[in-house]
Amino acid sequence: MNKAKRVTITDIARLAGVSPGAVSFALNGRPGVSAQTRQRILDIAEESQWLPNSAARALVGSHAGVIGFAVNRSAGTLGAEAFFTDLIAGVQSALAGKRIAMQMVLVSSVEEEVATYRRWHSAKQVDGVIVIDPRDDDPRLPVLRDLALPAVVLGSHASPEGHPATIWLDDSQVAHSLFDYLGALGHRSIAYVAGPAEFQHTRLRTEVLAGLGERGVRGEVIATDFSPAAASTAMRSLLSRLERPTAVVFDNDVMAIAGLRVAQEMGVPVPKDLSVASFDDSVVAGLVHPSITCITRDTFGLGAEAAKFLLEQIDAPEVLADRIGAMPQLTVRESTAVPR
Amino acid sequence: MNKAKRVTITDIARLAGVSPGAVSFALNGRPGVSAQTRQRILDIAEESQWLPNSAARALVGSHAGVIGFAVNRSAGTLGAEAFFTDLIAGVQSALAGKRIAMQMVLVSSVEEEVATYRRWHSAKQVDGVIVIDPRDDDPRLPVLRDLALPAVVLGSHASPEGHPATIWLDDSQVAHSLFDYLGALGHRSIAYVAGPAEFQHTRLRTEVLAGLGERGVRGEVIATDFSPAAASTAMRSLLSRLERPTAVVFDNDVMAIAGLRVAQEMGVPVPKDLSVASFDDSVVAGLVHPSITCITRDTFGLGAEAAKFLLEQIDAPEVLADRIGAMPQLTVRESTAVPR
Numbered sequence: 001m002n003k004a005k006r007v008t009i010t011d012i013a014r015l016a017g018v019s020p021g022a023v024s025f026a027l028n029g030r031p032g033v034s035a036q037t038r039q040r041i042l043d044i045a046e047e048s049q050w051l052p053n054s055a056a057r058a059l060v061g062s063h064a065g066v067i068g069f070a071v072n073r074s075a076g077t078l079g080a081e082a083f084f085t086d087l088i089a090g091v092q093s094a095l096a097g098k099r100i101a102m103q104m105v106l107v108s109s110v111e112e113e114v115a116t117y118r119r120w121h122s123a124k125q126v127d128g129v130i131v132i133d134p135r136d137d138d139p140r141l142p143v144l145r146d147l148a149l150p151a152v153v154l155g156s157h158a159s160p161e162g163h164p165a166t167i168w169l170d171d172s173q174v175a176h177s178l179f180d181y182l183g184a185l186g187h188r189s190i191a192y193v194a195g196p197a198e199f200q201h202t203r204l205r206t207e208v209l210a211g212l213g214e215r216g217v218r219g220e221v222i223a224t225d226f227s228p229a230a231a232s233t234a235m236r237s238l239l240s241r242l243e244r245p246t247a248v249v250f251d252n253d254v255m256a257i258a259g260l261r262v263a264q265e266m267g268v269p270v271p272k273d274l275s276v277a278s279f280d281d282s283v284v285a286g287l288v289h290p291s292i293t294c295i296t297r298d299t300f301g302l303g304a305e306a307a308k309f310l311l312e313q314i315d316a317p318e319v320l321a322d323r324i325g326a327m328p329q330l331t332v333r334e335s336t337a338v339p340r
Numbered sequence: 341m342n343k344a345k346r347v348t349i350t351d352i353a354r355l356a357g358v359s360p361g362a363v364s365f366a367l368n369g370r371p372g373v374s375a376q377t378r379q380r381i382l383d384i385a386e387e388s389q390w391l392p393n394s395a396a397r398a399l400v401g402s403h404a405g406v407i408g409f410a411v412n413r414s415a416g417t418l419g420a421e422a423f424f425t426d427l428i429a430g431v432q433s434a435l436a437g438k439r440i441a442m443q444m445v446l447v448s449s450v451e452e453e454v455a456t457y458r459r460w461h462s463a464k465q466v467d468g469v470i471v472i473d474p475r476d477d478d479p480r481l482p483v484l485r486d487l488a489l490p491a492v493v494l495g496s497h498a499s500p501e502g503h504p505a506t507i508w509l510d511d512s513q514v515a516h517s518l519f520d521y522l523g524a525l526g527h528r529s530i531a532y533v534a535g536p537a538e539f540q541h542t543r544l545r546t547e548v549l550a551g552l553g554e555r556g557v558r559g560e561v562i563a564t565d566f567s568p569a570a571a572s573t574a575m576r577s578l579l580s581r582l583e584r585p586t587a588v589v590f591d592n593d594v595m596a597i598a599g600l601r602v603a604q605e606m607g608v609p610v611p612k613d614l615s616v617a618s619f620d621d622s623v624v625a626g627l628v629h630p631s632i633t634c635i636t637r638d639t640f641g642l643g644a645e646a647a648k649f650l651l652e653q654i655d656a657p658e659v660l661a662d663r664i665g666a667m668p669q670l671t672v673r674e675s676t677a678v679p680r
Contacts, residue, residue, distance in 0.1 A: 021488060066443065066465075075433030075640070078425075085418075085425040088444075093415030096446040099459070103406065105441040106432045119439075125406075148361065228627055257627045264629045284624050287568055287597045289604045300419055 015044045067095070067310055068126035069104045070116045072133065078106065082253070082282055083299055090303020091130065100311070114143050121147045128314045130154070130306050131164065135200070150313045152306050156200065158322045165313060165320045167306055169328065171201050175208035177330045178277060178295055179219075182247045185338050187275065189218045191245040193234045193255060195226045202251070205279070220245065224255070231255035235262040244274070246339040252280040256292050260335070271337035281331060290334035297328040355384050407435070407650055408466035409444045410456045412473065418446065422593070422622050423639055430643020431470065440651070454483050461487045468654045470494070470646050471504065475540065490653045492646050496540060498662045505653060505660045507646055509668065511541050515548035517670045518617060518635055519559075522587045525678050527615065529558045531585040533574045533595060535566045542591070545619070560585065564595070571595035575602040579614075586679040587615040593625040596632050600675070611677035621671060630674035637668040 013020040018037060026033050026041040033041070069091070071078060078084050091102055103126055107113045117140070120126045128150035131140060134157070141163040144151045151164035159166040182190055192209055194202045202223070209219035222238075224230035231250060238245055239262065250256040256278035263270050270276050270290055278285060281294035302325050313320050353360040358377060366373050366381040373381070409431070411418060418424050431442055443466055447453045457480070460466045468490030471480060474497070481503040484491045491504035499506040522530055532549050534542045542563070549559035562578075564570035571590060578585055579602065590596040596618035603610050610616050610630055618625060621634035642665050653660050 024488065068441075071432075075429045075436060075644075078429040078432060088428070089415045089419030092411075092418060092444065092446045096415060096448070099445075101408075101443045101445040101465075103441045103443045104428075104432065105439075106436040108436070125441075148364070228623060254623055254627070257624055261627055261629050283568060283594055284597055284628075287594070287601050288624075288628055289601050300415070304415075 012041060012044050012048065015048070016041050063127045063314070064124055065099060066101050066103045066126045067091075067307065067314075068116075068120050068129040069102055070107050070113045070129065071104065072107050072110065072113055074108075075106060082280065086299035087303040087306075090300035090305075091307040092303075093300070094304040094307035094311075098311075102307075110139060114140055117143060117147065117149060121149045128152070128310045130310060134166070145319075150310065150316075152310045152313060154302065154306060154325075156204070162319070165309070166322045167302065167309060167325045168322060169302075169325045171204045172208055174279075174295055174328050175205040177328075178249060178279065179205075179209050179212055181330060181332075182249070182275065182277065182336065183212050183215050183217050185247075185275070185336065187245075187247040187339050188216055189243070189245040190220070190247045190249065191234075191238050192219065192221045193231055193248060193250045193259065194221050194223055195251045197223050224251075226251060226255065228254050228258035231258040232262050235259040236266070239263065239266050239268055239274075244268075246273075247275040247277070247336070249277045249279065251278075253278045253282045253285040253292065253294060256285065256294075256335075257288055260288065260290070260292070271335050273340060275336040275339070277336055286331075286333065293333045293336040294331050295328050296331040298326050301326055352381060352384050352388065355388070356381050403467045403654070404464055405439060406441050406443045406466045407431075407647065407654075408456075408460050408469040409442055410447050410453045410469065411444065412447050412450065412453055414448075415446060422620065426639035427643040427646075430640035430645075431647040432643075433640070434644040434647035434651075438651075442647075450479060454480055457483060457487065457489060461489045468492070468650045470650060474506070485659075490650065490656075492650045492653060494642065494646060494665075496544070502659070505649070506662045507642065507649060507665045508662060509642075509665045511544045512548055514619070514635055514668050515545040517668075518589060518619065519545075519549050519552055519557075521670060521672075522589070522615065522617070522676065523552050523555050523557050525587075525615070525676065527585075527587040527679055528556055529583070529585040530560070530587045530589065531574075531578050532559065532561045533571055533588060533590045533599065534561055534563055535591045537563045545591075564591075566591060566595065568594050568598035571598040572602050575599040576606070579603065579606050579608055584608075584614070586613075587617070587676070589617045589619070591618075592620040593618045593622040593632065593634060596625065596634075596675075597628055600628065600630070600632070611675050613680060615676040615679070617676055626671075626673065633673045633676040634671050635668050636671040638666050641666055 009020050009023045013023045022033050023041050026038040095102060105116060107116055117129060131151055131153045134153050134155040144164050145162060153159060153164055153166040155166045155168045156171040157168055192205065206221050212219055222234045224234060238248060248259060250259055256276055260270060260276055263274055268274050277293040279295050281296040285292040285294050305325060309323065349360050349363045353363045362373050363381050366378040435442060445456060447456055457469060471491055471493045474493050474495040484504050485502060493499060493504055493506040495506045495508045496511040497508055532545060546561050552559055562574045564574060578588060588599060590599055596616055600610060600616055603614055608614050617633040619635050621636040625632040625634050645665060649663065
């Protein structure tokens with residue numbers, strides 16, 4: 001089957017005595033042609049060794065031109081978490097102009113995610129994948145290794161030997177940069193309004209806060225579901241006590257904005273009587289009044305870096321070495337101060 | 341070429357005297373095998389009529405299992421606009437569990453977008469596409485029609501005859517619901533801090549505001565680039581006048597939050613001395629103090645509807661009829677009131 005002889009849809013149409021449109025419909029499995037005509041067209045396509053362009057390309061060994069991202073989240077969470085928007089935008093920034101697309105699919109379990117990788121691999125639908133939320137004894141990593149499907153993991157630890165490469169950020173250093181700062185300002189009672197306790201970063205931050213006991217800081221953790229409603233409830237409860245904390249740290253910016261509103265509603269001036277901070281930043285966190293002290297992450301940059309790393313990995317014969325991502329920074333704004 | 345005889349990678353490896361891994365590398369165009377071995381493997385693959393799974397699938401006429409979304413925006417804008425996050429999350433919600441992925445690519449011009457559709461179509465990479473931002477004499481729509489590539493357009497008008505189907509929202513009705521409300525509260529001087537003048541929805545909203553002249557309302561439009569910095573500048577200029585407007589309407593929630601901050605910095609109480617409103621809503625717009633009166637859109641629902649519509653269109657022999665999307669609603673909060 002050489003290039004000069006390659007059979008086209010027009011050739012098949014002529015042989016079958018139908019329009020090229022009918023051939024296209026039949027080969028794409030779309031309705032609009034009779035079962036009999038469809039069969040005739042398929043028989044002719046098979047006899048004449050017709051190949052769709054993508055198949056012809058795969059046969060000569062080029063890439064699919066697609067990287068895959070299977071996300072184990074509900075669609076609602078995907079829309080609410082700025083992390084995903086920024087990450088996806090960053091990935092797209094690295095792919096723009098390269099004619100490489102990102103293929104994204106939501107999965108509801110790790111098993112479904114693994115099945116997706118197997119399907120993508122066997123159908124040659126993607127050239128490589130970006131993997132998030134690595135966990136202890138992660139079942140996805142050996143599968144990716146065995147499939148030899150190029151992958152880049154975003155995590156908070158280096159990759160185990162022989163597993164796909166990781167871009168990692170040291171979460172405990174991030175927690176130190178915020179909690180140590182509040183301790184140094186003189187806060188001795190700090191509440192941390194966190195996400196669910198099973199999240200790795202919640203555990204890490206809780207440990208770092210507990211470690212501040214050495215400085216005489218009393219730390220307290222309130223677990224929530226990350227919702228602004230839960231953050232408001234936690235804040236009302238903290239501010240209704242006789243002994244209020246002097247600083248409250250939230251896991252994300254939306255929760256912190258909800259917390260600020262409760263402080264205003266209860267007449268507690270921020271930062272004079274209460275400092276407020278967040279582990280996530282956003283444009284709005286810098287615009288509200290008072291603006292919020294945050295950990296600022298370059299998630300857009302992380303997405304771009306992950307995509308570039310993956311493109312390198314796709315072209316590399318070996319698993320590449322892990323890389324350390326850009327360290328998130330503490331951005332101090334109006335919502336934190338020395339306690340009264 | 342019948343199923344029983346289908347050649348596998350293992351068969352090719354045996355014939356070439358190499359490992360199946362080497363065959364996989366050679367067929368996927370990855371380094372790690374010598375040029376000579378690669379050529380031998382490709383020759384054997386060709387002689388034995390080997391087909392990758394995706395090609396075999398395409399040959400028997402099934403779908404790619406992918407819908408395409410080419411977005412003519414910079415990566416930075418994509419991350420900043422809540423519209424995209426919500427739309428993508430909504431699309432994913434409709435695809436979840438169906439083993440259908442969304443393939444997204446950023447393009448930098450309408451021409452590149454059209455070229456992407458042609459490439460996706462000829463390579464059978466997607467089964468259909470979602471199209472946004474339709475314009476007058478849109479060059480994309482006749483191309484999609486001629487390719488017979490299934491498509492659904494999100495717009496503010498019905499589709500021209502013979503073009504792909506549209507889900508449309510009546511933007512002028514949306515503008516009326518906000519401006520008429522402010523007029524009815526008694527505002528007689530309303531400023532509209534808008535996006536660039538060439539945007540269709542900016543023009544529509546400007547027309548509706550001008551129409552309020554009949555009620556004795558003086559309307560004024562300030563064009564910006566949608567950035568919070570431009571919104572702050574516009575607000576400072578408006579509030580520095582001897583004759584201030586009594587209501588300021590922003591094109592989106594981030595701009596309105598930036599405007600609120602300027603009012604606070606300049607000691608102008610909202611809503612007592614100034615009403616503030618936005619044409620876009622967000623969780624944060626309802627949490628800031630005062631919370632902001634907004635037009636609330638179900639963009640997540642729109643994305644889900646568009647994806648479902650597209651899946652129907654992919655299976656339909658004809659172009660389907662246009663549909664009207666769920667009408668955005670005015671959500672009145674603390675930032676608007678009867679003027680003093």
